[in-house]
Amino acid sequence: MCADYLLELASQLEFETVSACDTRDILEQLLESLAEHSAVTDIPVDEVVLANLHLALHQLDAIARGRGRPAINIPFHVIEGYLLHGFNVKEISELFGVTRQTIHRRMNDNGLRKSDVYSALTQEELDAVIGEIQQSHPHTGYRMMKSFLQARGLLVQTTRVRDSLRRIDPIGTEVRALANRTLRRRQYSVPAPNAMWHIDGNHKLIRWRFLVHGGIDGFSRLIVYLSAATNNRAATVLEAFIGAVNKYGLPSRVRSDKGGENMEVAQFMVESRGENRDSHITGRSVHNQRIERLWRDVYIQVLDQFHILFSNLEREGMLNPDDEGHLFALHWAFLPQLRRQLAFFMDAWNLHGLRTAGSQSPYQLWASSRHHEDPDQVEADYGIDWEGPYGFDDLGHQAGQVEVPQVQLQRHLTEEDMARLPDPNVHFMDAIDIYKATLQQLMQPRSEVDEGGSDA
Known part of the structure; x- marks a missing residue:
């Protein structure tokens, strides 16, 4: 919404329906609002956004003084950041609307060569x-x-x-x-980044009451969120979705299956983007291939090792998925591990080169193609890859709404009990020890726990 507003403001300035002075005041207010939002939510504002807004203010100052278009001074740390994200000089120059010589000159002024990064x-x-x-x-x-x-x-x-x-x-x-x-490439088409996000839940670890919720931008294949939880509630999915919106902006449309866990995202999209325009499109999971294809890589790179580990613990008699205490200990020890692995995979995925996009990364595609027109109305099959992979859950049928019961321990854990639990922030190879220690503490009678605490 902010991006749409700025584009409209630029159009008004171009056709002189708003003055440069008024535009400058609006941009200053926007910068103040972004600073206040960042302070309240503790979410940093993208440095590139700040650099572009300050650059616009600088140009407006020059226009007001009658100097014409000023020399563009792109912050050096912004150029360096783009180089570290895999952009080349040509792509950086196109982002800022300058020549490659301008970027090279700025790099030379600071003694930076591409090989230095x-x-x-x-x-x-x-x-x-x-x-x-x-x-x-x-x-x-x-x-x-x-x-x-x-x-x-x-x-x-x-x-x-x-x-x-x-x-x-x-x-x-x-x-x-x-x-x-021998891999056959598939065809897919939406006009621009944030034109369509695909969201879904992954149930490969549901036997142990772990779920993974994810969202991917259809155009760039940028993963906008990838989170692990021990429930399948709509509020959990909405929290992850809004976190992605705060980071990447509000998508024009979202496609998901008809699961109840997506209801609050659907309501949020209709309230934010409007009715009667397919702001949230639902359908069978077989029509959400963009994220179904992603789940294959998530499983291979992340979930497989957890599935193997948990299965081995069961075979060795160390884990019973029907025992609430075992599940609590498993969640305590491995949920932080799963979240870290997913975050690492997400960062790497967004930086990896795509063969079908000239080796550009999802982040490069998302950042460099954001000013395309988005259609006001779309057909019912918008965002579907008819030749894409089908999505099935672990039970062999199309995934729908899945209820995941909350772990219920036989006795309530007090704040003191929680404080005594072992720290789960350890290396992955040490997480089994955390699981064992947590399980042992849960099995300890209350009287022994209290005595142990008093002796300490």
């Missing part, structure tokens, strides 16, 4: 980092591995990443190469 890791150090990442993400190809590194703040040349993977995992590299040569 690459990591100086030695071959041995790079192999060690990639080997560590591959332990948690064993099916990762070189594009995604490069993005995992980037999510850790390490920008590494593609050739170095590919060569490292060949040294570490030669067989897996050949298998992935063969699979890529």
